[in-house]
Amino acid sequence: MIFKYAVKQLKRRPFMTILILFQFAVITLLISMILTKISSYFVTSNLIKKICEGDSYYIQYDISYSIEKDDRAGELSNAFDAEFQPYLDKLNNQEITQEELEKKYKELDKKYDKIRKEENLDECSAPPDISKLPYVGKIYAYYDSTLTYTPDDLITLLSTDYINDLNFKMQSGNWLSDAEQTDDYLNLVAFSSSNYNIGDVIDVSMGDVDGAIKGKIVGLADYSYYKEICEHGSFETDNYLSLDNMLQFNSATIFAEYSPDFFEEKAKKYFFFLEPFSQSVKLKDNITQEEKDEFFSAATSNKYECVDLKKAYQNTYIRDKKNFQNDIIFLITASLIAIISLIGMTALSVSKEIKTYSIYCLNGMTRKQCIGINAVVISLLVIISTLIAFIVKFSYSYWCYIKRYIDLAAFYSKEHAKAVVKFSNYFSIGTSEAVAVIILLCIAFISAMIIPYFTLKRLDIIQSIKENR
Numbered sequence: 001m002i003f004k005y006a007v008k009q010l011k012r013r014p015f016m017t018i019l020i021l022f023q024f025a026v027i028t029l030l031i032s033m034i035l036t037k038i039s040s041y042f043v044t045s046n047l048i049k050k051i052c053e054g055d056s057y058y059i060q061y062d063i064s065y066s067i068e069k070d071d072r073a074g075e076l077s078n079a080f081d082a083e084f085q086p087y088l089d090k091l092n093n094q095e096i097t098q099e100e101l102e103k104k105y106k107e108l109d110k111k112y113d114k115i116r117k118e119e120n121l122d123e124c125s126a127p128p129d130i131s132k133l134p135y136v137g138k139i140y141a142y143y144d145s146t147l148t149y150t151p152d153d154l155i156t157l158l159s160t161d162y163i164n165d166l167n168f169k170m171q172s173g174n175w176l177s178d179a180e181q182t183d184d185y186l187n188l189v190a191f192s193s194s195n196y197n198i199g200d201v202i203d204v205s206m207g208d209v210d211g212a213i214k215g216k217i218v219g220l221a222d223y224s225y226y227k228e229i230c231e232h233g234s235f236e237t238d239n240y241l242s243l244d245n246m247l248q249f250n251s252a253t254i255f256a257e258y259s260p261d262f263f264e265e266k267a268k269k270y271f272f273f274l275e276p277f278s279q280s281v282k283l284k285d286n287i288t289q290e291e292k293d294e295f296f297s298a299a300t301s302n303k304y305e306c307v308d309l310k311k312a313y314q315n316t317y318i319r320d321k322k323n324f325q326n327d328i329i330f331l332i333t334a335s336l337i338a339i340i341s342l343i344g345m346t347a348l349s350v351s352k353e354i355k356t357y358s359i360y361c362l363n364g365m366t367r368k369q370c371i372g373i374n375a376v377v378i379s380l381l382v383i384i385s386t387l388i389a390f391i392v393k394f395s396y397s398y399w400c401y402i403k404r405y406i407d408l409a410a411f412y413s414k415e416h417a418k419a420v421v422k423f424s425n426y427f428s429i430g431t432s433e434a435v436a437v438i439i440l441l442c443i444a445f446i447s448a449m450i451i452p453y454f455t456l457k458r459l460d461i462i463q464s465i466k467e468n469r
Contacts, residue, residue, distance in 0.1 A: 024385030041324045045317045050165040052313035055283035057306040061124045065303040073121045127276045137284035146207045146273040157258040173198040173219030185216035189255045193223035207271035397427035
């Protein structure tokens with residue numbers, strides 16, 4: 001009976017009902033956006049905070065040295081083209097055959113390749129050799145390798161020091177440094193947006209050998225927390241932290257630890273290529289200033305540049321803190337507006353129904369039954385508005401997903417787009433987001449209950465009906 005009367009009340013004021021529904025839905029989406037914005041601060045600095053403590057440096061080739069090598073490589077390329085062009089012209093004039101042209105091409109290629117090797121022009125294409133630097137305590141490196149879990153997706157191998165000092169936010173399971181090691185499986189960590197679950201066993205290929213290693217998912221990193229970085233990267237100047245330089249990853253990335261003993265044993269049976277892609281170092285503890293100077297001198301003599309990660313971290317943290325402080329006023333104001341609007345709308349809705357409740361009481365209904373009807377009304381409004389907000393968010397996420405899928409399919413192929421783009425990357429509901437919305441709606445529900453409780457308790461029914469005619 002109570003549910004029947006609640007539905008009747010919603011139908012009696014359709015405009016008010018629709019207004020409240022959409023107001024609740026807008027407020028729910030607003031709170032969701034606020035929480036998403038708040039979670040976007042300090043992501044990069046939190047991830048590699050421990051790495052940037054103390055004497056830590058990102059090692060790269062000196063910029064001017066790299067440009068010098070590139071310029072020289074460009075000069076040789078132009079010289080090759082200038083020397084080869086007359087033979088192309090001769091081929092077009094039918095003065096030489098295709099075989100003679102190819103022979104000349106090989107001769108010139110061999111000649112210029114020898115010059116490139118003599119001048120070491122490919123030096124900067126490989127990462128710096130950390131072993132040339134003294135007093136290195138920890139090495140933070142991730143590697144290019146022939147280790148894959150699908151034909152197109154490489155497993156990102158990280159050095160042990162890197163794994164121990166990275167601070168990934170996990171949704172479930174354990175990060176690699178906390179997972180139990182076994183000889184049977186290679187521990188793997190994927191993102192929560194993947195199709196993997198904790199405990200899944202994956203065939204890992206080494207080179208051309210499929211399933212050479214068995215990998216096991218031991219943890220899922222919280223994709224919603226790293227979504228912005230996964231989709232857009234974090235390119236910065238040398239004055240700020242840059243994960244594009246230090247640790248590139250996306251939604252399809254799977255992490256594993258590079259254990260020399262484990263992989264050297266496997267490399268005896270299978271082809272295995274491994275090369276550091278990016279490296280940072282932390283100097284040994286308690287070294288003297290003279291020893292630090294010796295480290296920098298060795299870096300300079302090898303044409304290396306040392307980017308101070310501690311300074312970059314501080315710059316990044318200060319910038320993020322400033323952005324947060326600039327936005328916090330807006331975020332607090334938006335939150336207060338949302339809460340006040342929510343309570344105001346529920347209060348207005350209840351106050352409009354006081355006359356109706358008075359009539360119900362006059363016809364034999366108890367005050368508790370009236371409050372019960374109001375509770376059902378508010379519950380229906382909350383459930384329907386939450387559903388509307390969910391549909392809006394789902395639709396927008398799906399539109400973003402389809403747009404990205406179409407763009408990749410047009411540029412690459414449908415198969416590639418299907419493998420790379422997942423709907424879960426665009427639509428997710430975080431735990432904090434869900435809890436906050438539930439708490440907010442509970443506030444609305446409680447406020448809607450308090451008003452009729454005290455109003456009906458002190459209500460003079462006859463007088464109320466007269467005043468509300």
